[in-house]
Amino acid sequence: GAGVSQSPRYKVAKRGQDVALRCDPISGHVSLFWYQQALGQGPEFLTYFQNEAQLDKSGLPSDRFFAERPEGSVSTLKIQRTQQEDSAVYLCASSSQRAAPLRDTQYFGPGTRLTVL
Amino acid sequence: AQSVTQLGSHVSVSEGALVLLRCNYSSSVPPYLFWYVQYPNQGLQLLLKYTSAATLVKGINGFEAEFKKSETSFHLTKPSAHMSDAAEYFCAVSQDSNYQLIWGAGTKLIIKP
Numbered sequence: 001g002a003g004v005s006q007s008p009r010y011k012v013a014k015r016g017q018d019v020a021l022r023c024d025p026i027s028g029h030v031s032l033f034w035y036q037q038a039l040g041q042g043p044e045f046l047t048y049f050q051n052e053a054q055l056d057k058s059g060l061p062s063d064r065f066f067a068e069r070p071e072g073s074v075s076t077l078k079i080q081r082t083q084q085e086d087s088a089v090y091l092c093a094s095s096s097q098r099a100a101p102l103r104d105t106q107y108f109g110p111g112t113r114l115t116v117l
Numbered sequence: 118a119q120s121v122t123q124l125g126s127h128v129s130v131s132e133g134a135l136v137l138l139r140c141n142y143s144s145s146v147p148p149y150l151f152w153y154v155q156y157p158n159q160g161l162q163l164l165l166k167y168t169s170a171a172t173l174v175k176g177i178n179g180f181e182a183e184f185k186k187s188e189t190s191f192h193l194t195k196p197s198a199h200m201s202d203a204a205e206y207f208c209a210v211s212q213d214s215n216y217q218l219i220w221g222a223g224t225k226l227i228i229k230p
Contacts, residue, residue, distance in 0.1 A: 004160065033216075042121075042207050042220030043161070056216050091161070106218070108153075108160035 002026070004109035006092050012115045013082045021077045021112045025094030032075050033106060034067055035091040043091055049075060082116045089113050119144050121210050123221035131229045136180075136195040138224050140208035143189065150191040151209040151218065152182055161207065167191060178202070203228045 005024045013019050025032050031050055035043035036059075045059040051072035060067070064083075069075040079086055089111040097104035124139040142148060150167040165176025172184040178201075182193045191208060208221040 033218075040126075040222070042209070042222050043218075044220070045217040048216040059217065093161075105163050105166075108162070110158065110160045 004092055004094055004107050006090075006109040006112050008112060009110065010113050010115075012117065014117055015082060015084060017082050018078065018080045019082055019114065021079075021090050021114070023075045023077070023092030023094075023109060025073065025075070025092070026096075026107055027073075029094035029096050029107075030072075031095045031097060031104070031106075032069060033093045033095075034075070034077050035093065036061075037089040037091055037111070039088070046077070046090075079114075082114075084116050087114055087116045119148070119210055119212070119219045121208050121219055121221035123206075123208050123224050125224050126222065127225045127227060129227040129229060130198050132200055133197050136193070136198045136202065136226065138193040138206050138208075138226065140182075140191045140193065140221060141189055142191065142208075142210045144210060144212065146212055148210045148212055150182075150184060151211075152176065152180070152191075152193050153207045153209065155205045155207065155223075157204070164193070164206070198226075198228050200228050200230070202226060 007022045034046040037043045047067045048056040049069040064080045066078045091111045093106040093108045095104040095106045120143045122141045152164040153161040155161050165174045167174050167184045175181045180195045205223045205225045207223045209218040211218050
């Protein structure tokens, strides 16, 4: 079966542009996470969905960041008016469980590398 | 607040030698602990996890880790390194009441022939 896929794999944006990053989780997975990974660092939590509900968005760094999962499957992370400090790899992960999601394995996509010039 | 410290951004071992990657955490309550591996151009893959069962956890590819509460550590070991183990390894911690994984900065494992 297919794993988590993300597109595009690479994105170059000019400062001020809006970008949209897509995540296709494993089919049937209830939980979906977005992380931001800066160069040389571990991932940092951005937001968490349980089906279509965004239960935690405490990690989103500013109101320029917006995530949605309208039908409980595909998710999009949108960054408005990109800044150079937004340059990072954006990771998506999904897991099958609803309750106690951290006891369940998170499966990660390959990430989208965003470079803001 | 929880945090994770991985000692050594790079660790180099010879093929066949013991692998030891260190992870220390801070947590006010018993945590869940994870080791993930990231191969070049691939997504993060779970190696093993501790969820309050046995303190010695065995994972994939011959890796294991031991939860030591008194030392607040969860070091990753493998008795004999293989060239295919070259990758970046991340330790992460969380509590069941929180959706968030808190990650270490990662350790790049280099295998010398």
